[in-house]
Amino acid sequence: MVSGRALETATALLTGAFGLAVVVSSLDNGIGWGAGGVDAGTFPFIVGLIILGGSLFNLVQGWLQARTVVLRANELKRLGALFIPAAVYVGVIPLIGMYLASAIYVFGALAWHKRGALLFSAVAAIGTALSLYVIFELTFQISLPRGALGDIMGF
Amino acid sequence: MENLEALMHGFGIALSGNHIFLMLIGVLLGILVGVLPGLGAPNGVSLLLPLTFGMQPVSAIILLSCMYWGALFGGSVTSILFNIPGEPSSVATTFDGYPMARDGRPTTALATAFGSAAFGALAGVILITLSASWVAKVALAFGPAEYFAVYFLAFASFVGMGGSPPVKTLVSLAIGFALAAVGIDTVSGSVRLTMGIDELVKGINFVVAVMGLFGIGELLIAVEDEFHVKAISSRVEWREVFRTLAHLPRYGWVLLRSAVIGCWMGITPGGPTAASFMSYGIAKRLSPRRANFGKGEPEGIIAPETADHAAGTSALLPMLALGIPGSATAAVMMGGLMIWGLNPGPMLFIEQKDFVWGLIASMYLGNVVAVILVLLTVPIFAALMRVPFFIIAPLIVIICAVGAYSVSNSYLDVVMMMGFGVLGYLFKKLHYPLAPMVLAIVIGDKAEDAFRQSMLMSRGSLGIFFSNTLVTTLVLLGAALLVLPVIWQTIGKLTARPRLKS
Numbered sequence: 001m002v003s004g005r006a007l008e009t010a011t012a013l014l015t016g017a018f019g020l021a022v023v024v025s026s027l028d029n030g031i032g033w034g035a036g037g038v039d040a041g042t043f044p045f046i047v048g049l050i051i052l053g054g055s056l057f058n059l060v061q062g063w064l065q066a067r068t069v070v071l072r073a074n075e076l077k078r079l080g081a082l083f084i085p086a087a088v089y090v091g092v093i094p095l096i097g098m099y100l101a102s103a104i105y106v107f108g109a110l111a112w113h114k115r116g117a118l119l120f121s122a123v124a125a126i127g128t129a130l131s132l133y134v135i136f137e138l139t140f141q142i143s144l145p146r147g148a149l150g151d152i153m154g155f
Numbered sequence: 156m157e158n159l160e161a162l163m164h165g166f167g168i169a170l171s172g173n174h175i176f177l178m179l180i181g182v183l184l185g186i187l188v189g190v191l192p193g194l195g196a197p198n199g200v201s202l203l204l205p206l207t208f209g210m211q212p213v214s215a216i217i218l219l220s221c222m223y224w225g226a227l228f229g230g231s232v233t234s235i236l237f238n239i240p241g242e243p244s245s246v247a248t249t250f251d252g253y254p255m256a257r258d259g260r261p262t263t264a265l266a267t268a269f270g271s272a273a274f275g276a277l278a279g280v281i282l283i284t285l286s287a288s289w290v291a292k293v294a295l296a297f298g299p300a301e302y303f304a305v306y307f308l309a310f311a312s313f314v315g316m317g318g319s320p321p322v323k324t325l326v327s328l329a330i331g332f333a334l335a336a337v338g339i340d341t342v343s344g345s346v347r348l349t350m351g352i353d354e355l356v357k358g359i360n361f362v363v364a365v366m367g368l369f370g371i372g373e374l375l376i377a378v379e380d381e382f383h384v385k386a387i388s389s390r391v392e393w394r395e396v397f398r399t400l401a402h403l404p405r406y407g408w409v410l411l412r413s414a415v416i417g418c419w420m421g422i423t424p425g426g427p428t429a430a431s432f433m434s435y436g437i438a439k440r441l442s443p444r445r446a447n448f449g450k451g452e453p454e455g456i457i458a459p460e461t462a463d464h465a466a467g468t469s470a471l472l473p474m475l476a477l478g479i480p481g482s483a484t485a486a487v488m489m490g491g492l493m494i495w496g497l498n499p500g501p502m503l504f505i506e507q508k509d510f511v512w513g514l515i516a517s518m519y520l521g522n523v524v525a526v527i528l529v530l531l532t533v534p535i536f537a538a539l540m541r542v543p544f545f546i547i548a549p550l551i552v553i554i555c556a557v558g559a560y561s562v563s564n565s566y567l568d569v570v571m572m573m574g575f576g577v578l579g580y581l582f583k584k585l586h587y588p589l590a591p592m593v594l595a596i597v598i599g600d601k602a603e604d605a606f607r608q609s610m611l612m613s614r615g616s617l618g619i620f621f622s623n624t625l626v627t628t629l630v631l632l633g634a635a636l637l638v639l640p641v642i643w644q645t646i647g648k649l650t651a652r653p654r655l656k657s
Contacts, residue, residue: 011585014581025348036343039343044332050329075379083375094566102557106550106553109545109549110546145566
């Protein structure tokens with residue numbers, strides 16, 4: 001279970017860290033008034049300060065609020081069941097390429113939810129990879145990554 | 156007259172077989188994303204965007220804008236039949252649309268919604284036809300200071316009127332600005348905010364951002380609750396459709412008022428969602444039958460639907476004439492315009508007459524196509540609601556990944572897209588608005604450039620923003636939009652406190 005307080009705090013920390021990174025990084029470009037007008041770092045610097053300040057405000061606000069539950073256990077489970085396979089899918093693209101990864105992803109997702117319907121899942125998986133090939137490679141001539149495996153196989 | 160001639164020329168472009176076909180496809184895909192909860196117009200348009208890179212700009216914009224109309228209509232279908240708003244902007248339609256459909260009058264509810272939606276859209280297109288080239292002409296005289304003032308006005312109205320917590324809106328907006336600044340700075344040529352990653356020199360492409368924010372983010376929100384579809388009969392009785400449409404003029408005053416609210420909210424970037432809620436609220440306050448609201452009152456469907464579509468349509472006016480999108484979807488489309496090599500803004504009306512008037516003509520045609528198609532396909536799309544989520548979800552993830560990759564053949568973009576997905580989920584969950592961030596990603600660096608060019612012209616004096624009546628008015632209006640809601644809120648809190656004690 002996740003409370004609203006935890007989620008608010010985590011998000012505020014995330015945006016705050018980004019703001020800090022922007023502030024520090026923009027110092028390299030110089031801030032203030034230079035020979036060519038307003039220096040390149042000025043605008044990001046101010047924007048970074050706004051993010052940082054706003055995140056601090058949200059952090060305090062989030063911390064002060066009551067500990068209401070915004071994500072129950074079963075919701076969290078459903079969220080994970082979608083996000084983790086999706087993240088793995090994106091993660092393996094450099095290894096096995098987009099076609100194979102997409103096919104395995106579709107097969108896995110369908111076979112998991114509809115146990116037993118293996119033939120249906122396999123057809124859907126092959127159909128996905130084929131339509132990607134037809135739409136992108138043939139119609140729009142965008143070459144999708146084949147991954148390290150594709151390089152080995154010479155595809 | 157000049158406008159009418161140009162419009163006729165535009166019809167000549169839009170009425171080709173190829174473009175009619177694209178309209179049909181666009182509207183159908185639009186209804187599809189509108190009907191599917193968790194996907195909406197900005198998602199649909201961003202998912203489709205990579206496929207338009209190789210197209211003629213006018214064909215591409217017809218496809219995307221028709222998808223937008225389709226999504227606006229599709230969102231109302233599920234609001235009325237299932238009490239699930241397919242689009243944020245059709246939430247207000249559920250208040251009276253669903254009760255009416257539940258009481259055994261689904262056809263009446265749908266026809267009322269589509270009829271008033273078409274009226275709202277028509278009002279928006281007529282406004283664009285009559286005023287777009289005039290606005291563009293005025294805008295041609297704009298210098299950097301005027302441009303910055305207009306950008307400032309756009310951002311200020313988002314922060315002030317968005318309805319989300321002001322600090323969260325500000326953080327979302329500022330993150331958008333920072334993301335827009337990544338890469339090569341157009342004024343000085345120096346590289347900014349790449350955090351040591353060389354590939355970021357090309358900047359963060361906004362397609363990558365919107366695919367993650369809207370595609371993956373909304374998916375994660377949608378997966379949390381299982382959909383319980385309580386279906387109402389979705390059969391359309393044609394005789395009832397015509398009877399309902401014939402009765403609509405009786406609500407002329409409501410239609411007109413809602414259209415005006417919608418157009419206003421579309422031009423100032425309030426967006427369709429804010430417009431529909433505002434219109435519903437005002438209708439409820441002013442209607443003699445206000446006790447009936449929430450129980451299936453026709454005015455409660457007409458008001459939000461008209462304003463929703465009027466706002467959605469007129470949001471394209473500032474996008475075309477000034478280069479400032481009036482809604483999140485318009486922001487995504489404007490990003491598309493820039494990718495196709497067009498420069499949104501007043502010069503478009505001089506350099507790209509075919510594009511502008513072809514688009515405007517297609518808006519008339521597209522809305523007619525949308526009304527007909529949506530009526531014909533209601534039963535099919537209603538059945539689609541029963542396709543299990545676990546089949547749709549992986550497909551959307553794949554479309555987002557492939558789409559993000561195809562923008563510039565970069566795997567880093569796919570990873571960043573997933574990151575934006577997590578951010579989009581967190582922001583949506585915690586009521587950070589996403590539209591200001593998208594707006595800032597698309598026009599943030601233009602606003603910055605305008606500011607820095609003004610500063611160069613005035614040698615660092617802020618006086619340039621008060622140097623003539625136009626720019627002063629714009630700046631003061633922006634400041635008022637920024638400050639007034641905060642003051643009202645504070646006054647509201649101060650006056651409410653004593654009452655709590657007693």
